Amino acid sequence: MRKCALSAMNDIFAAIASSKTVYLPVDGADGNAAFTKWEDGLVWSHALNTVRSPKDFFFPQTEDLMAFKTEGKTIEVIDIRKESEDFVIFGVRACDVKSFDVLDRVFLSEPVDSFYASRREHGVIVSLACSRPSETCFCGTFGIDATAPAGDVTAWKTEDTVYFEANTAKGAALLKDIEALTEEASDDAVKAQQEKTKTILAKLPLANLTTEAFGGGKTKEFFNHPAWEELSQACLGCGTCTFVCPTCQCYDIKEFNTGNGVVRYRCWDSCMYSEFTKMAHGNNRLTQKERFRQRFMHKLVYYPENNDGLFSCVGCGRCLSKCPISMNIVKVMKTIGGNNG
Amino acid sequence: MQKVTASQLIDRAAALLSDGSVSAVLGWKQGEFDYDITPAVFADEQALRDAFVWNDFCGANFSKYLLKATKKVDGKVLVFLKPCDTYSFNQLLTEHRFDRDKVYAIGIPCEGMADIDKVKAQSGDGIVSIACGETIQVTTLYNDAPVSVELADVLEERCANCKSKKHVAYDELLGDEGDVLDSARFDEVAQLEAMTPDERFAFWQEHLSRCIRCNACRDVCPACTCEKCVFDNPASGVENKAPANEFEEKMFHIIRAFHVAGRCTDCGECSRVCPQNIPLHLLNRKFIKDMNDNYGEYQAGAEVGSRAPLVDFTLDDPEAADVLDRRG
Amino acid sequence: MQVNGEFKPLIVAFCCNWCSYAGADLAGNNRLNYPAEVKIIRVPCSCRVNPTFILRAFQRGADGVILCGCHPGDCHYTSGNYYTRRRMAMLFSMLDYLGIERERTRVEWVSAAEGAKFAATMNDFVAQVTALGENKRLEDLRCKK
Numbered sequence: 001m002r003k004c005a006l007s008a009m010n011d012i013f014a015a016i017a018s019s020k021t022v023y024l025p026v027d028g029a030d031g032n033a034a035f036t037k038w039e040d041g042l043v044w045s046h047a048l049n050t051v052r053s054p055k056d057f058f059f060p061q062t063e064d065l066m067a068f069k070t071e072g073k074t075i076e077v078i079d080i081r082k083e084s085e086d087f088v089i090f091g092v093r094a095c096d097v098k099s100f101d102v103l104d105r106v107f108l109s110e111p112v113d114s115f116y117a118s119r120r121e122h123g124v125i126v127s128l129a130c131s132r133p134s135e136t137c138f139c140g141t142f143g144i145d146a147t148a149p150a151g152d153v154t155a156w157k158t159e160d161t162v163y164f165e166a167n168t169a170k171g172a173a174l175l176k177d178i179e180a181l182t183e184e185a186s187d188d189a190v191k192a193q194q195e196k197t198k199t200i201l202a203k204l205p206l207a208n209l210t211t212e213a214f215g216g217g218k219t220k221e222f223f224n225h226p227a228w229e230e231l232s233q234a235c236l237g238c239g240t241c242t243f244v245c246p247t248c249q250c251y252d253i254k255e256f257n258t259g260n261g262v263v264r265y266r267c268w269d270s271c272m273y274s275e276f277t278k279m280a281h282g283n284n285r286l287t288q289k290e291r292f293r294q295r296f297m298h299k300l301v302y303y304p305e306n307n308d309g310l311f312s313c314v315g316c317g318r319c320l321s322k323c324p325i326s327m328n329i330v331k332v333m334k335t336i337g338g339n340n341g
Numbered sequence: 342m343q344k345v346t347a348s349q350l351i352d353r354a355a356a357l358l359s360d361g362s363v364s365a366v367l368g369w370k371q372g373e374f375d376y377d378i379t380p381a382v383f384a385d386e387q388a389l390r391d392a393f394v395w396n397d398f399c400g401a402n403f404s405k406y407l408l409k410a411t412k413k414v415d416g417k418v419l420v421f422l423k424p425c426d427t428y429s430f431n432q433l434l435t436e437h438r439f440d441r442d443k444v445y446a447i448g449i450p451c452e453g454m455a456d457i458d459k460v461k462a463q464s465g466d467g468i469v470s471i472a473c474g475e476t477i478q479v480t481t482l483y484n485d486a487p488v489s490v491e492l493a494d495v496l497e498e499r500c501a502n503c504k505s506k507k508h509v510a511y512d513e514l515l516g517d518e519g520d521v522l523d524s525a526r527f528d529e530v531a532q533l534e535a536m537t538p539d540e541r542f543a544f545w546q547e548h549l550s551r552c553i554r555c556n557a558c559r560d561v562c563p564a565c566t567c568e569k570c571v572f573d574n575p576a577s578g579v580e581n582k583a584p585a586n587e588f589e590e591k592m593f594h595i596i597r598a599f600h601v602a603g604r605c606t607d608c609g610e611c612s613r614v615c616p617q618n619i620p621l622h623l624l625n626r627k628f629i630k631d632m633n634d635n636y637g638e639y640q641a642g643a644e645v646g647s648r649a650p651l652v653d654f655t656l657d658d659p660e661a662a663d664v665l666d667r668r669g
Numbered sequence: 670m671q672v673n674g675e676f677k678p679l680i681v682a683f684c685c686n687w688c689s690y691a692g693a694d695l696a697g698n699n700r701l702n703y704p705a706e707v708k709i710i711r712v713p714c715s716c717r718v719n720p721t722f723i724l725r726a727f728q729r730g731a732d733g734v735i736l737c738g739c740h741p742g743d744c745h746y747t748s749g750n751y752y753t754r755r756r757m758a759m760l761f762s763m764l765d766y767l768g769i770e771r772e773r774t775r776v777e778w779v780s781a782a783e784g785a786k787f788a789a790t791m792n793d794f795v796a797q798v799t800a801l802g803e804n805k806r807l808e809d810l811r812c813k814k
Binding site: 533534538539540541542543544545546571578579585586588589591592595596598599602624627628631632635636650651652653654655656658659660661662663664665 | 721728741742748751754755756758768776809
Binding site for chain 1: 372373374377378379380381382401406457458462466467468469482483547548551553554555556557559560561573575581582583584585613614616617618619
């Protein structure tokens with residue numbers, strides 16, 4: 001394990017930024033932290049997490065895929081893909097690190113999404129252990145240890161020191177790059193922090209929430225549950241939950257007529273929208289109840305069914321704090337799962 | 342602290358339910374953490390007693406929910422309206438968006454609603470419980486004793502600049518009739534107007550670039566009640582699901598604000614729900630201020646049936662250039 | 670756009686069918702010069718112009734947008750231009766509020782008899798936008814060649 005003084009982090013960011021682009025959570029004028037490209041003097045936020053999840057780095061909200069140009073009767077297909085640059089994301093929390101597993105299973109299974117794969121290859125994740133979880137946190141429900149996040153490098157931040165431990169070859173290479181700025185350290189302080197955090201985690205309001213009732217093969221049990229009506233009745237049909245969610249991965253592919261050609265791009269889509277998966281016959285989910293049900297059934301039943309029991313929720317709590325009407329996956333799990341956590 | 346209590350509201354609603362005057366109640370439902378309250382339809386007294394709440398975190402404006410509820414429910418729907426909600430209620434009636442005869446509206450006084458982010462700024466994160474009384478008592482995982490927070494210090498922006506404590510529509514009023522207030526709600530707009538164009542551009546660029554186009558501002562807006570929004574309609578030519586670039590960010594926000602100009606009652610729901618804390622009210626208020634300054638004072642929703650400035654004119658309105666010059 | 674190293678603005682002029690378009694026609698008949706950078710879009714009434722049209726013109730590469738209609742009181746449909754006047758005043762004020770140069774937009778009333786005014790207005794507006802340079806604050810890079 002390596003360590004450096006918290007006050008020396010600017011030097012560390014500078015050292016890494018000489019060869020790779022560095023992103024880290026920075027407090028914005030609006031009071032929220034957001035992943036921001038590092039520049040000299042930017043301060044690493046103490047916020048628990050960002051509103052936008054780091055999925056943006058691998059699966060951006062909009063992305064141009066290709067372009068077309070017609071001239072007379074010929075059509076030219078233009079590859080507008082940009083070469084990915086090497087980058088490092090600092091301060092990814094345990095929940096969000098886990099979300100990359102969820103996304104990987106979608107984008108890296110055959111046929112591999114080469115845009116996503118290229119970014120994954122070029123990105124190095126430096127995770128950050130939690131020490132002050134919020135009441136909205138429930139990563140433990142999905143078996144995630146907030147005190148020991150995965151990622152290429154795991155970091156622990158104490159009052160004045162940052163500790164690093166590499167988990168992968170990529171991570172080891174990163175630590176090698178900053179070797180001169182860090183020193184060897186014992187893991188005593190980290191262990192102490194972990195112990196302390198674990199006692200807090202056990203006291204969280206959602207600490208006893210479980211996924212027992214859910215998983216693959218439960219479609220019939222829950223699909224026609226009478227509670228969907230009530231749960232969804234206040235839903236506005238906006239896309240907040242899906243867009244702040246680190247694991248939501250649905251997208252739409254659209255074309256934009258630029259006036260002198262066509263750009264084919266993809267953008268995030270939301271199952272809460274009336275145009276989601278719209279086909280020639282219209283939309284197959286006619287009411288908000290059906291759209292709402294789709295989102296939670298996908299996270300709690302369909303996804304685990306297709307992915308060896310892995311749930312498509314990591315308990316980051318973003319939808320809990322951001323839903324305009326405060327309806328969220330926890331309320332759904334407790335209501336239809338009969339789970340009073 | 343709110344002047345009427347939840348139990349007063351529950352008792353009144355239960356009485357109206359039991360004598361058959363109303364068949365459903367639109368109200369605020371208890372959440373997980375005392376502050377995450379969900380709008381809900383309550384069908385019977387038991388449901389009300391179990392989960393109905395009224396406290397400093399009941400920000401949701403129910404006016405728009407009446408569109409759906411009045412169609413779904415047989416009989417009348419009881420709705421509780423804060424003063425600012427009644428303006429939206431009237432505006433929707435002006436636009437014939439729901440059947441007034443199917444609604445029983447109870448006006449309830451409001452002392453302003455708390456912004457949970459501002460509460461957390463004082464109490465810290467990790468909220469275990471919140472008790473709303475004379476002050477807001479916040480118990481957290483990280484403080485040994487509950488932190489006492491004054492409602493006045495943590496008001497939502499729209500409540501800190503409350504335009505009116507007067508109910509402009511109701512069938513029954515609990516508590517006293519309030520007054521229209523002299524609010525400072527246009528001050529921030531005036532500050533922006535006083536900046537240079539470059540500063541204004543930088544200000545909006547910073548805010549609008551955070552937009553994730555979740556459409557929460559639109560979907561919560563009581564003035565946005567189109568069956569099909571232009572931004573959802575592929576035939577409109579401007580449909581998009583994500584802001585592909587800075588242009589589309591601006592386009593969406595200009596058009597959203599323009600479409601409600603003259604109809605926006607400044608209820609502030611858009612800014613309240615924005616996950617990215619974009620000050621959307623500053624766009625709406627700009628239009629309101631400009632219309633007030635150039636076409637005479639107008640408050641959307643103050644009465645039913647009034648004609649909004651943008652669907653009206655006079656022969657001697659100022660020219661576009663004069664409107665800009667007048668401000669310098 | 671740049672032509673031979675010189676900035677030539679693209680101007681979109683929405684002209685109402687009954688007055689301003691006829692005014693443009695008269696300018697042509699009288700052999701009055703106005704810059705070729707002005708692209709006229711004929712609309713039935715200035716009131717037909719929806720705020721999205723203005724924004725879309727900027728998106729598609731316009732450096733300035735001018736809206737011309739009948740003089741107040743002369744609208745072929747009696748009152749269309751009165752609504753236009755309010756609508757555009759509010760829209761242009763909002764664009765200014767967002768920091769977009771106010772000189773890029775204009776409303777001008779041009780009657781069918783005012784060929785000279787049409788040409789003079791266009792000459793003046795093109796000069797004004799040329800001085801400002803390229804539209805950067807309301808552009809969509811995808812639409813640039």
